[in-house]
Amino acid sequence: MILMKDIIREGHPSLRKRAEEVDFPLTDEERKLSGELLEYVINSQNPEMSEKYGLRPGIGLAxxxxxxxxxxxxxxxxxxxxDPISFVAINPKIVSHSVEKTYLVPGEGCLSVDRDVEGFVPRYxxxxxxxxxxxxxxxxxRLKGLPAIAFQHELDHLNGILFYDHIDPKNPYRDIPGATPFERD
Known part of the structure; x- marks a missing residue:
């Protein structure tokens, strides 16, 4: 079971490396990893499990x-x-995207980033x-709204990119042309 101590934090060099394609069939270790990634995000959203194991809630984990x-x-x-969205994506790719952009209000967070980073993160x-x-x-x-934002956030992890790399450092809340803000209920 993945715990918070197993999640590496910003500054760790592995977060800035491009991940390798996975070959099929999966090894036993890869199959176990895929299950544990999904198990973490499910457990982290369950208040009892989250409290019992000290899990920070998250909707995605790479x-x-x-x-x-x-x-x-x-x-x-x-x-x-x-309908709930719950899956493991291996060797994921975006094959098409809208011209329209969106961003999460009030901003994105990450299990590997222990601080609040303010600003809009433009996404398709x-x-x-x-x-x-x-x-x-x-x-x-086909994904839109929060699932589309989360998929792009996690795909960035596979390419060594963190969400705050997309934030304008001079003007974190600058208007994003053609973007519609997305607010979680």
Whole structure:
């Protein structure tokens, strides 16, 4: 089980490296990692589990955040009135995206960043993605809103990018042309 002590923090060199493609079939170690990434985000959103194990709540976790340079992450998102989104993405890619941008109000956070970093992080409002599940089957999804933002955040981790790299350091809350703000309920 992944705990907060297993998640590396900003400043660790692994967070700035591009992760490697994963070959199929997965090794036992990779299969275990994929399950543990998803288990963490699910458990971290459960108040009892979160308190019992000292887990910081998160909706996504990428393999590089646990010092594994593999192109793999998990998302688990429950929004009011929406079907839950819960999956592991291996070798994920964005195959198309909207021209329209969005950003999360009041900003993004990250399990590898222990401080608040203020500012808007521009993201595509809608994306179509392809990835493989742990079973080796390819899937395609259309995402918008919070799932699209979270997918892009986690994909950045696989490329050695942290969310605050997208924030304008001189004007963190500058207007993003053509962007619609996204607010969580």
């Amino acid at each position: 393999a590089p955040q646990v010092d594994q340079a593999k192109r793999m992450f998990a998302l688990h998102i429950k929004e009011e009135g929406q 409002a809608r994306i179509t993605v392809k990835a493989f599940g742990p079973d080796g089957k390819e899937f395609k999804k």
